[in-house]
Amino acid sequence: MSAEAAKIVAGQIYLKPDSVLGLATGSTPLKMYETLVAVHETIGLDFSRVTTFNLDEYIGLSADNPQSYHYFMHENFFRHINIKPENIFIPDGTAENVGAEGLKYDRLIRSKGGIDLQILGIGQNAHIGFNEPDIKFEATTHKVKLDDETIKANSRFFSNVDEVPKYAISMGIKTIMLARRVVLLANGKNKSAAVYKAICGSVTPEAPASILQLHQDVTIILDRQAAADLPKKIVDVPITEIL
């Protein structure tokens, strides 16, 4: 999964050196970042003209907090490659006015020409970014109250569940849907129900990833466990054909 995802990202940068990438945090893309760092170190994949926009950040955590997504991205990716600091964008979790920060973030994405390739993970509740199941889709970058399920899932990164922030700032569904290409990654049995809802369920804000069924160019890369609930006819397509 990670090797295929890294190939797509590297291909994107070779074809368009000034690509705008949308990036995700969490366990899922870690190995993809590691692979891209290796490609940078071994054959010089050049990030000097690349711009990145991350999906989300916890509200209340500053960039130097080891649990923040700023810190995660720096530690796991940015400090290992030749991206320019001024080309890295992550929503500011310490912004006083989160609404204004959201508007600014969407405007900034537009001003850079929009996202060429957006990498997504998926939550066990089928969230993308921190767009939690809801009765409506939130369009633009906005403040989110995290679901109890998300807080519990993410507590593995904190010393206890009470330390997990209750709010986040996340790209909205429209922000994500405006990306020219989307690559969603999922691995592990605990993602299989969400993956099923995303691919085979109704398009509904109660399973936010299902909106991707309406996107013009989505690639979904799964391991066998995350694909376990999908109909056999989808899973048995040879990988070369899917890609």
Ligand code: PGA
């Ligand atoms: P994970 O998170 O990669 O840590 O499982 C994915 C997500 O919540 O979107």
